Amino acid sequence: MTSLLDQTRFSESIYKPTMARIVDINDLTALDRLFTVELPDGVYLDHQPGQFVKVSVLGVGEAPISISSSPSRTRQTFELAIRKVGDLTGVLHDLQAGAMVGIRGPFGQGFPMDRFKGKNLLFIAGGCGIAPLRSLINQVLDDRGSYGHMQILYGSRSAADLMFKDELHEWENREDVELLLSMEKADIDWPACTTGYVTHLFPQIELDPRNTIAVIIGPPVMYKPTIAQVRNKGIIEGNIWLSFERRMKCGVGKCGHCQINHIYVCRQGPAFQYQHVKDLQEAM
Numbered sequence: 001m002t003s004l005l006d007q008t009r010f011s012e013s014i015y016k017p018t019m020a021r022i023v024d025i026n027d028l029t030a031l032d033r034l035f036t037v038e039l040p041d042g043v044y045l046d047h048q049p050g051q052f053v054k055v056s057v058l059g060v061g062e063a064p065i066s067i068s069s070s071p072s073r074t075r076q077t078f079e080l081a082i083r084k085v086g087d088l089t090g091v092l093h094d095l096q097a098g099a100m101v102g103i104r105g106p107f108g109q110g111f112p113m114d115r116f117k118g119k120n121l122l123f124i125a126g127g128c129g130i131a132p133l134r135s136l137i138n139q140v141l142d143d144r145g146s147y148g149h150m151q152i153l154y155g156s157r158s159a160a161d162l163m164f165k166d167e168l169h170e171w172e173n174r175e176d177v178e179l180l181l182s183m184e185k186a187d188i189d190w191p192a193c194t195t196g197y198v199t200h201l202f203p204q205i206e207l208d209p210r211n212t213i214a215v216i217i218g219p220p221v222m223y224k225p226t227i228a229q230v231r232n233k234g235i236i237e238g239n240i241w242l243s244f245e246r247r248m249k250c251g252v253g254k255c256g257h258c259q260i261n262h263i264y265v266c267r268q269g270p271a272f273q274y275q276h277v278k279d280l281q282e283a284m
Contacts, residue, residue: 015250017056017102018043024097028081028163032128033093034068035080037103044075045103048110049136050243050271054251055080056102057095061088064248066132066270067106072142081131081163107251111136111215111241111271119213120148122205122235124226126155126198126218130163132243132270133217137171144176151178151205155198155222159187180204198222202229209234217243227274240274 024036039045045053047067056062063086069079084093092101121140125133140147152171156162162181171179180201181193194200198218214230216223223242230240244265249257253267260280263269 015104015252017054017062017104019100020103022095022097022099022101023077025095029161031085032081032083032131032163035082035092036077037080037101038077039103045071045078045106046075047071047078047106047135049113049139050110050132051106051108052132052248052270053080053103053105053107054248055082055088055092056104057088057091058102060091062102062104063088064107064251064266066135066243068131068134070135070138070142072139081128081134083128104251107248108266108270109268113139116140116213117146118148119239120208120211121150122153122207122212122214122230123151124153124198124214124216124218124230126222126226127157127161128163129216129218129222129243130154133215134164134167136215141177148211149178149207150176151180151207153180153182153198153201153205155182155201155218156184158183158185159190159193162190178205197225199225199229202233205233207233207235209236213239213241215241215243220245237275237278238273242272242274242277243270244272244277245270 018039020037020039022035023038026034028034052064052066054062055065065080065082067078068081082089082092084090123133123137140150171177181190182196182198182201183193186195212235214235216226248266249255251266253264258265
């Protein structure tokens with residue numbers, strides 16, 4: 001087998017999409033759908049948790065989408081959680097299983113799984129940030145013995161906005177995972193949920209700051225207060241990781257569309273160690 005990235009290097013161009021088939025579509029929320037995508041025979045994505053692909057529809061356009069599935073699971077397919085927010089995503093939501101889309105990638109730097117091994121893990125997601133974080137969570141669950149205590153904090157506006165509800169129940173029932181949820185609106189279907197923001201969950205957790213890695217993914221507005229809470233727990237800057245949301249265009253650091261000061265998110269991110277980006281507006 002060849003990876004998709006190797007195929008583009010050795011065929012014509014990294015700018016040329018590979019046509020892939022949508023084999024399944026499942027609703028996650030009123031605005032979010034999970035697309036299972038299959039690449040052509042002999043090609044697999046070979047991605048890392050935290051990376052993204054560019055998805056295109058002929059005659060409509062192209063957009064960066066985070067990969068939601070773990071590379072530790074099937075190589076024949078991968079999953080993309082796509083929110084309906086514009087023209088392209090609207091067209092994607094209108095497609096049926098069997099439709100073809102263009103895929104480029106995977107692009108960017110993912111999370112360094114080898115550096116996380118042996119560490120306790122604190123995963124913090126806000127809103128649709130749970131979609132790329134799911135890839136990392138399932139990667140850890142599939143190699144659970146290589147990691148320490150695992151805590152997941154997930155903040156959502158309401159129960160209707162929660163993504164991957166079935167998996168949330170599975171994580172909640174595992175003895176080796178501590179899952180805490182927060183919602184801006186209380187809901188009787190989730191009685192253990194804390195009313196408020198994800199930062200309101202921190203008083204409920206205990207951790208060893210000397211041996212804990214924190215990963216934060218969500219909308220930019222959540223980073224400053226969440227990082228403050230993580231630092232208050234004693235976790236050092238070098239053990240805090242973020243994923244920046246930017247509209248990557250070319251995916252290879254040529255167009256400058258994703259540039260933040262001297263950083264090209266599509267090449268040097270989306271996953272960043274906090275100590276290297278703490279002076280950027282997105283992390284302050």
